[in-house]
Amino acid sequence: MGKTAVVVGGGIGGLAAAIGLRRIGWEVTVVERASVLDDVGAGISLAANGLRALDELGVGTAVREASRGQYSGGTRTPEGGWLARMDGAALEKAVGTPIMGIPRATLHRLLRESLPAETLLIGSEAGPVRQIQPGTVRVDCGGKALDADLVVAADGVGSKVRHRLFPSHPGPVYSGSTVLRAITEHTVELDTDFELTWGHGAEFGHIAFPDGRAEWHAVLTLSAGTRFADPLAELRHRFREWHDPIPALLDATHTGAVLHHDVNELRTPLPTYTVGRIALLGDAAHAMTPNLGQGACQALEDAVTLAAALAAEPTTEAGLARYDAERRPRSQAVAHAARQAGRMGHQLSHPLPVALRNTAMRLTPSRAALRMILRHHNWAPPQLN
Incomplete structure (x- = not known):
């Protein structure tokens, strides 16, 4: 009889974990409280480490075909001057791929399509997770008990499973930034594949997609819970003097398409990612700020590493210990590097630090900048087969 797992959470990390576990022969049930399993979001950038993880999960080719490589662009000032240029060709030469931009919903669909429909239990709220006997964990789910050899908690930054396992942990905290984002309704004429623009206490960026549309995001340094009656009108006002194509991106967006979320993170690291036969994965384990574009990539690394560790070790307990030690x-x-990047990026507001940062970025040799990127991107996944 094969081993069984319940994955709590049907986001990118949870689906990837389910795919990885099935590839090593486990039976998996994914429990997702949403009634429609379609990850809400705008766009996402996938670096080499995330793409390599997707390759091990068997969906890398499909994801690449639905993505657009980020070969051109970089970081700019609000007036349009360049602080740093992106050299996607150099990155591709170093790690075998440029960063790829893809609608988040498309990535989610491709992951879902890699799983049998009966694997997904949607519209069900996972209740308490309990160790009912040695080697068996139970998830209470809508009046039904699901028993398994393993539970993977991939239930996001506000993870209820994590809170029950670590009741004294402070949990997620507000990063100081809130983000508004959307995908344009129609194509936009863009000269670059990817851009970030850093102003005083604010950031605006875009990711171009294969169909000519684009994702844009605006990061603002505001009090938690701040919301706007008309988000697009607010952003048009705030970014009215910023360079093109920022006005065009906002004009190509429908008001109802704008998503607004405060950015929360696990600033206090967890002491372990496993408790008994429960493993934490993705944002439930290490929710980070988006400043390095590594949130989803780290969740994908988690998924592959977990499956590989369980396949390689003689017992589930040994596999989980290996997963924790490696991840x-x-x-x-x-996560720490992402937090630091935010502090040196859009969160700077005083003119002197901004000027010093801008000068340092302009003077940084392209090879040095590439080495900094490779620290996070150049990850080799363990093999599942």
């Missing part, structure tokens, strides 16, 4: 140091280091 916790790296993912927590990336």
